[in-house]
Amino acid sequence: MYISRTPLNTARPETMRLLASPYRMHAAVENAFPPDACRKSDEGRILWRVDSSAGPTHETWLYVVSPDRPDFSHIAESCGWSASGSGETKDYTPVLDRIKSGQKWRFRLKANPARKVLADEGRTPNSKVVGTIQGHVTMEQQADWLLRRAEEHGFRVCATPEGYDQLVLSQRHKERFERDGRRVTLVTAVYDGVLEVSDSYLLRHTLCFGMGRAKGFGCGLLTISPLG
Template sequence: MYLTRFEINAARRAARSLLASPQKLHAAVMAAFPPSAPTPTDGRVLWRVDRNQHQVLLYLVGPHRPDLTHLVEQVGWPTTHTWDTRDYQALLDRIEVGRQWAFRLRANPVGNRRKNADSTRSQRFGHVTVAQQTGWLLDRAERHGFTVVTGEHKEPDVAVHGREHVTFKRQGTDVTLSTAVFEGHLEVLDADLLRAGLVNGIGPAKGYGCGLLTLAPVRRV
């Protein structure tokens, strides 16, 4: 597995068009891998766009080393910047029970409910409030091998921001995603389950920039 970081030049017109469409971004990410690449036995391609005041960063995790030359030429800095790819196994090997990490996850928090009282079929709906979205993450944490650490006020140490409703076309049909970015601190309960979540993603809409969980060492004051 590999972790790649690529900075997008948001001032370019092509970048603005790309960032407005998860469908276009999905195609651009998948174009980083040749069709002849062998089918992975574990892990899949995951990606996420992080925005801050000064940068727009594309993070990509996958079983093969990507070639982002096309993105550098279209939405990057062709003469000065390329991309940074690192072996992801070094981090995966450091996952152990009881260790705490800072985490970030952009997800598509959804639930299922019956269409009406008499129906046996359910439909998917997006969670839209901070409380609903936080509950969605907490409900799924243990099955992915971690628990969210309790903060100093006896509340889960997780913040929700970057909440968006994204609508785009897919095969002529409108698709709407309710997304949110979660940041906080977690503690490892099951190392194998957490590793699986890191390489396979968490939640739906993984092809559209959701599901990539990333970890960083906890900064001690």
């Protein structure tokens, strides 16, 4: 597995065009790999996420985790800086091998916090239909979505259920874009915090295969970094 990142120049029109549509960005990420490359293997699948800093530099990066090494030259040419090259790619194995139960790491996750409606909730024009996917929209619902699923993905969030002290939610949006002539709406949120590893195998699997829905549209990529 590989973990990669490439900088995006938001002053360029093509960059803003890609950022406005997860569907277009998905295509750009797919084109970083040859047709015969692995999109999904026993080791993991292609996952991606766009990170934008709120600091004075306002940096924007595209992060990708993948079974094969990507080539971002086409993205760098139209969406990057000529002096910055096409980003960097590293072997993910050393990080994955370091993960042990009981460790604590900082984490970031962009997710599509949603649920499938399992019961008829009324017959008004705005009622929810059984079997449909509904996005969680309140901060409490979105935080609860992660806390309820963390253990089955190999970790615990270091936070209190009452205050979510060390769990920060940001960039909570409804993303709307066109896909094959259809209007798609995704509820998304970025989660930052500290996790404790409860099952190292499950967490490694989550880092390589993602978490939640809409993985093809920039959601589901969990990344970790050392505390300090």
